[in-house]
Amino acid sequence: MNTLQVENIRKTFRLSKKQRKIEQTDLKKKVAVDDVSFTANPGEIFGLLGPNGAGKTTALRCIATLIKPDQGDVYVGDYSVLKESSEVRKNIAFLTNELKLEDHFTPNYLYRYFSRLHGVDETVIEERKERLFKRFGIDRFAEVKVADLSTGMKQKISLAISLVHDPNFIVFDEPTNGLDVLTAKTVTDYLVEMREQGKTVILSTHILSVVEKLCDRVGIIIDGKLKAYDTLENVKKQSSDGELETLFFDFVKESLGEDHA
């Protein structure tokens, strides 16, 4: 089954002196993700909604096996990120705008390179590349060096590269951040398409409208803790006026209050 289960994960970071200054704290450690659990199902877009610093990227990095949770585990289908991370990697896509593509290479080169890294058959590589490059309008730029391409095009190349192994689990960290409207639409349209194909899609965002538009179920994360978790419809019902925005800012205010207590 292609269900993704996050079970009580917790991740703590040591803070450097510089970070303590930035975060305005004397604490030596920061609990970035604090006992978070949720399930994402196939054919569904699950949204992790939270303000900056809430722990979204950390949680998604645990899911995508880039870092290990200190406690808890994540089951990506049948496989544990702690015990079977290489199996997990075969079936998961991770997209983040924090990643930078190498400037010297062309989309063709990068796509083939990552495909081979994933052990994709040579004939499959070319077929899939043609389909994805066409879908995202990369085909015309396939032999142009990354350095000479627009930000939007770079993000679409990252998107295509995240899909070289045709994974069933799609994990996108703030996928539309900093993108022009057209590129953002390409990305969100593709997320919807993947949901229709029965993939298990998880995205993180701080943008309420992204959740309202795309997500079937949602978790609201503040200060590393999951404050609400249900279908979008039911989460909205927890709000005093039925609006996601009101609930979200109530949680944010509550956490700011705690900080100043």
Ligand SMILES: Nc1ncnc2c1ncn2[C@@H]1O[C@H](COP(=O)(O)OP(=O)(O)O)[C@@H](O)[C@H]1O
């Ligand atoms: N590698 C790290 N070392 C130290 N602190 C980190 C590290 N990664 C994230 N953090 C801290 O953990 C908290 C959550 O960060 P992050 O997961 O990036 O949040 P979000 O993606 O929701 O903005 C922040 O306070 C951040 O500064």
Ligand SMILES: [Mg+2]
């Ligand atoms: Mg982040």
